[in-house]
Amino acid sequence: MDFVEGPFGLRFIKINSKQVYLGIDKGAWVYASERPRHRVDLPEFLILDTPISRTQFAEILGQKDGSNEPKDMVTHDDVEKICAILSEHFDDEVRRPSQAEWKAAESMIKLPCGWTELLADEATGNHRGAPLDGRPRVGEMIGLMSGHRVSQSAHPTREGVYARVTTPGDRPLPKVGFRLVVSPKRKDEAPIVPDNANLAANIRSELFWTTILGIIPSFTIPILRGFSSYAVDGWANLLFGGLCAGFVTGAFWRPKRATWGLDPEGNVIQIKD
16 A cells, blocks of 8 residues: 555555446335446545544644544534645645545555444435545535435444444534545536436336236236136236235346446446446
8 A cells, every 4th residue: 555644643545546336226126225326437535544533633733632542523613624724734625535435445444343434425315416526425415414424334343344324423423533535626517427317217117027027927827827717807906916016026126227437538428337
């Protein structure tokens, strides 16, 4: 790993430009909040190898604290103060990592067991509208959820096992800390995953698979078992049963959905991999 020493004893890892995938392309309804899958093109950036410690936090603010434990009980305002001070030492943007940046560095950074790390992205319902260049997704949420952030939570006992969760960042919480990245400033408009799904195509797909997996078997089974008359007399019951069966299968399986990314010219396209 290529380390870069920063001010106040901060140690950054240099991450070369790379591509990472976020989200899931599975079509079942239970995965709706994880769609669409998309490929993020990240520029080169720096990321702290560990969350900000109590000592580092205090030193940046001109105070004293002898503990090397990660700093917890922080809010968005606390993080902004730290970023504003450190921005005087860098030409690039200083902030918390986005989901894509954290994933790109996941195998090289450390998060203590039982700790949660606040990222920069707001907690949205899915990945539609997500930036494709690695910058954070902010400024979309209103109300109570505007203070929540996507976070990475470490397993209580198993090192290197993380789960993506949503955590409020507008109030201090124990064992909830943060780390920082130094990433190129972006002033142009972000390329994003399309905001809207192809509703007509989804309806056609759902009708097709409900018919194949639900309605047709519902009528075929009694015929094969010698109850052909019931397929005629009880068609309403069979149709309703087939619709229910098709609905249930949709919760667990449907064909894969599109994956989005950027072409060499920076245009948003569906990609195959």
